[in-house]
Amino acid sequence: QVHLVESGGGLVQPGGSLRLSCTFSGFTFSEYAMSWYRQRPGKERELVGAVHNGGISTNYADSVKGRFTISRDNANKMVYLQMNSLKPEDTAVYYCYAVSYYDRQDYWGQGTQVTVSS
Numbered sequence: 001q002v003h004l005v006e007s008g009g010g011l012v013q014p015g016g017s018l019r020l021s022c023t024f025s026g027f028t029f030s031e032y033a034m035s036w037y038r039q040r041p042g043k044e045r046e047l048v049g050a051v052h053n054g055g056i057s058t059n060y061a062d063s064v065k066g067r068f069t070i071s072r073d074n075a076n077k078m079v080y081l082q083m084n085s086l087k088p089e090d091t092a093v094y095y096c097y098a099v100s101y102y103d104r105q106d107y108w109g110q111g112t113q114v115t116v117s118s
Helices: none
Strands: 003-007 010-012 018-025 032-039 046-051 058-060 068-073 078-083 092-100 106-108 112-116
Touching: 003 092, 003 106, 018 032, 018 092, 018 112, 032 068, 032 078, 046 068, 046 078, 058 068
Parallel strands: 010 112
Antiparallel strands: 003 018, 018 078, 032 046, 032 092, 046 058, 068 078, 092 106, 092 112
């Protein structure tokens, strides 16, 4: 069983920055692709960014490209989402997501609220 815990959410002004963290526990971290998703009010959950085992291969939603950076620390079993130049439309609950490379078993964290408002 994999357990994911997000932290770092909060209230920030437009143009500000936040760094979200996700702590992974349970199975072998390197065997999982890691992603951040978000669910904005009244919208479906959407992919924000993903990072693969080596930490080099990443992909992002068009809406966050150039502003958000996803990274992983395999030694400490952590995934991060650095969010810069935040906009009100980035307001959402952000979720950490893990999926196994081998059997596609997946896991979600409980989510952390990010609110961008003046």
